[in-house]
Amino acid sequence: MSLRQRSLRGPRAAAAVTALLALLSTPLTAEAAPTPPAQAPTPAVQARVSVPAQAPASAQTSASAPPPVRARTSPHQVVTWGASVDRQGEAPRDRSYRMVVRTSAGGTGARVRLSNAFGDRPVTFGSVHAGRRQEGARVVPGTNRALTFGGAGSVTVAPGASVVSDPLSGRLAAGSDLAVSFHVLSAGGPSTGHGMAMQTSYATAGDHAAEEGAESWTDRTGSWYYLDAVTVETGADTGAVVTLGDSITDGWQSSSDTNRRWPDYLARRLRATAGTEIKGVANEGISGNKVLADGAGQSALNRLDRDVLSQPGVRTVFLFEGINDIKAHTGVTAGDLIAGYREIIDRAHTAGICVVGATVLPFKGWYEFDPEGEAVRQDVNDFIRNSGELDAVADFDKALRSPYDRERLLPALDGGDHVHPNDKGMQVMADxxxxxxxxxxx
Structure with missing residues (x-):
C-alpha cells in the first residue's frame, strides 16, 4: 500500500499528511461556474437558429501544437476537472448540450476549455453558460451565467483547435457539480468529445443554454462533448495531478453518476488531507487506450501534450497504462512498453512535471489472458517497481491481487470481468x- 519516492529527483516539500479517507463524502457547494457530461447526441431537430449578437471570436490555440512549459503566473490557474477527447460521431448543428462535471480544486475565476481537436471544420458556439447543478438537468436558480471569449458572447473554434473562456467572477467550490451549457450554432463532420463519461449529461434541439430549468433538456447522454477542461484561480502553491490511463482510470465498472472512479476517490482524499498542496485532479483516462498505439483515442504518447502538459497548474502526472498494449496480442514486448514509459517520463520531466507510475493490474480470467501476456506484465511491473526511473511508484498490483492467485484480481474488488475493479477496488486504488x-x- 506504499509509494516509493525517488530520492534522486529531490525531496518534495515537507508536509504533515493526515491519511483521512473521505469515502463518498458529500460534495461542497459551488458558488459560480459549472461543467456537465454528455452522451452520443441524437440527430438534431431543425429548430430556430439563434444568431449571435456579436461576431464570433476566433479560437487561437492549436490542439496539436506542443504547449510551452508553464511557469507559475499571477493569477495562478489550476485544472479542477478534465477529460480526454477523441473523435465522436457526426456533429449536429443547432443543438444544445448541458455537461455535468465534478470539480476537485476550488477557486475563483473559473474558465472552461472547448475543444474541436478532432473536427474537420469550424464549430461555432452561439452561447455558453455555466452554473451550479441542482439535480438532473436543473441548475440552481441564479447561478447560470454567460461565459465570454475575448469579451464576445460566441466563439468559433477552428479544426484541431481549442479555446479557453474568460474567467467568471465569484468562487467555484471544491467537490461540486458544475453544469456547463452551450449551444452549437453551426457544426458538421466528426464531433470532439469523451465517449464514456460514467455521468449523465443532457442535450436538446435549439438554444436553451441560458435556461436554468430541466424542462427543455429531454435527451440524456453518457458522453461529454466539446468540453475538455475546467480551471480555477488559486493560491500560487496549489497544484494538480493528472491521471493518464485507460478504462480503469476512466471508471468502467464503477457506479455511474456517483463519482466513484479511483481519481474521484483520490480527489476526496486530497480535499480531506491537510498539508498537501495538490488539490486539483484531472482524469485523462480513455477506455481501451494504449501507451504505444492509437485506436481507442490517441496513444498516451500522442496525447500527452494536449491531455497533460497543456493543463495549468499540473505538478504530477500519474501514469497507469499498459494492460491494453499487453492483452491485445500485437507483439508488444516489455521492452517496447518500457521505452514508451521512458519517453513519457522524459517529456514530463522536461516540462518540470514529476511522474508517479502504477503497476499494471492482474487480468487472469479475461478472455485475452495467456501466459505470454502475463510474462510481459510481470517484466513491466518489475521495471516500474525497481528501475528508479519514476519519481514514485504506486503498487496497484500488490494492493488488488488475490493472495491465492497473484495473476487474478481479488474477487471482492473485481468488477466482474476480471480486468476492471468495482467501486471498492477503485477506493483501494486511491487509498x-x-x-x-x-x-x-x-
Whole structure:
C-alpha cells in the first residue's frame, strides 16, 4: 500500500499528511461556474437558429501544437476537472448540450476549455453558460451565467483547435457539480468529445443554454462533448495531478453518476488531507487506450501534450497504462512498453512535471489472458517497481491481487470481468496512493 519516492529527483516539500479517507463524502457547494457530461447526441431537430449578437471570436490555440512549459503566473490557474477527447460521431448543428462535471480544486475565476481537436471544420458556439447543478438537468436558480471569449458572447473554434473562456467572477467550490451549457450554432463532420463519461449529461434541439430549468433538456447522454477542461484561480502553491490511463482510470465498472472512479476517490482524499498542496485532479483516462498505439483515442504518447502538459497548474502526472498494449496480442514486448514509459517520463520531466507510475493490474480470467501476456506484465511491473526511473511508484498490483492467485484480481474488488475493479477496488486504488509523493517540486 506504499509509494516509493525517488530520492534522486529531490525531496518534495515537507508536509504533515493526515491519511483521512473521505469515502463518498458529500460534495461542497459551488458558488459560480459549472461543467456537465454528455452522451452520443441524437440527430438534431431543425429548430430556430439563434444568431449571435456579436461576431464570433476566433479560437487561437492549436490542439496539436506542443504547449510551452508553464511557469507559475499571477493569477495562478489550476485544472479542477478534465477529460480526454477523441473523435465522436457526426456533429449536429443547432443543438444544445448541458455537461455535468465534478470539480476537485476550488477557486475563483473559473474558465472552461472547448475543444474541436478532432473536427474537420469550424464549430461555432452561439452561447455558453455555466452554473451550479441542482439535480438532473436543473441548475440552481441564479447561478447560470454567460461565459465570454475575448469579451464576445460566441466563439468559433477552428479544426484541431481549442479555446479557453474568460474567467467568471465569484468562487467555484471544491467537490461540486458544475453544469456547463452551450449551444452549437453551426457544426458538421466528426464531433470532439469523451465517449464514456460514467455521468449523465443532457442535450436538446435549439438554444436553451441560458435556461436554468430541466424542462427543455429531454435527451440524456453518457458522453461529454466539446468540453475538455475546467480551471480555477488559486493560491500560487496549489497544484494538480493528472491521471493518464485507460478504462480503469476512466471508471468502467464503477457506479455511474456517483463519482466513484479511483481519481474521484483520490480527489476526496486530497480535499480531506491537510498539508498537501495538490488539490486539483484531472482524469485523462480513455477506455481501451494504449501507451504505444492509437485506436481507442490517441496513444498516451500522442496525447500527452494536449491531455497533460497543456493543463495549468499540473505538478504530477500519474501514469497507469499498459494492460491494453499487453492483452491485445500485437507483439508488444516489455521492452517496447518500457521505452514508451521512458519517453513519457522524459517529456514530463522536461516540462518540470514529476511522474508517479502504477503497476499494471492482474487480468487472469479475461478472455485475452495467456501466459505470454502475463510474462510481459510481470517484466513491466518489475521495471516500474525497481528501475528508479519514476519519481514514485504506486503498487496497484500488490494492493488488488488475490493472495491465492497473484495473476487474478481479488474477487471482492473485481468488477466482474476480471480486468476492471468495482467501486471498492477503485477506493483501494486511491487509498494506495501516498499523497506526499504527489507534491513534487522539480
Amino acid at each position: 494506495t496512493v501516498d499523497i506526499k509523493t504527489l507534491s513534487c517540486d522539480r
